[in-house]
Amino acid sequence: NAGVTQTPKFQVLKTGQSMTLQCAQDMNHNSMYWYRQDPGMGLRLIYYSASEGTTDKGEVPNGYNVSRLNKREFSLRLESAAPSQTSVYFCASGRDSYTDTQYFGPGTRLTVL
Amino acid sequence: SQQGEEDPQALSIQEGENATMNCSYKTSINNLQWYRQNSGRGLVHLILIRSNEREKHSGRLRVTLDTSKKSSSLLITASRAADTASYFCATVLTSNTGKLIFGQGTTLQVKP
Numbered sequence: 001n002a003g004v005t006q007t008p009k010f011q012v013l014k015t016g017q018s019m020t021l022q023c024a025q026d027m028n029h030n031s032m033y034w035y036r037q038d039p040g041m042g043l044r045l046i047y048y049s050a051s052e053g054t055t056d057k058g059e060v061p062n063g064y065n066v067s068r069l070n071k072r073e074f075s076l077r078l079e080s081a082a083p084s085q086t087s088v089y090f091c092a093s094g095r096d097s098y099t100d101t102q103y104f105g106p107g108t109r110l111t112v113l
Numbered sequence: 114s115q116q117g118e119e120d121p122q123a124l125s126i127q128e129g130e131n132a133t134m135n136c137s138y139k140t141s142i143n144n145l146q147w148y149r150q151n152s153g154r155g156l157v158h159l160i161l162i163r164s165n166e167r168e169k170h171s172g173r174l175r176v177t178l179d180t181s182k183k184s185s186s187l188l189i190t191a192s193r194a195a196d197t198a199s200y201f202c203a204t205v206l207t208s209n210t211g212k213l214i215f216g217q218g219t220t221l222q223v224k225p
């Protein structure tokens with residue numbers, strides 16, 4: 001099992017460019033999440049998907065959109081990147097609900113110039 | 114301030130010593146989880162303790178939960194250099210749909 005995989009590992013964008021971060025899990029989990037991690041701070045939830053076909057906003061959703069493509073895949077899109085979106089992005093998945101353990105991907109380090 | 118706050122922010126100890134990290138939170142929880150993050154890597158789940166539990170063990174890890182004080186502690190016994198990492202507590206609130214809310218973390222350095 002690969003667990004949770006994320007692509008790309010690193011990305012540099014110019015302000016205003018768009019991109020999609022990809023996430024996939026092979027653990028047959030129902031729930032998937034996107035977080036961002038900034039220096040000196042814990043992880044903050046951007047969006048989550050409790051199950052295939054549903055998505056909901058987290059703590060910091062502005063400037064992002066998500067798609068739960070199928071049970072395995074959950075993508076995060078930046079439509080018009082801003083320097084404030086420079087961060088490390090983590091995808092995670094969980095078996096049933098938010099009360100369960102979450103399994104994290106290796107992260108995508110994004111820099112917006 | 115955040116739901117989960119950890120103390121200390123940084124901790125440096127010698128190999129073989131015990132390391133204790135504390136987490137305080139503000140509102141009622143369903144459970145509290147501890148995660149480890151090695152530099153430049155994703156988070157790894159260590160242990161989950163439910164609101165009706167007071168103590169849990171996993172190998173060299175011991176977690177306590179005091180819901181009356183709204184606090185938890187993570188004890189790593191007989192620390193090793195490989196334990197060097199950041200440790201985060203995360204709470205699942207009872208009041209909403211159970212989103213995981215992370216603290217800012219404790220950075221632990223274990224010197225060989």
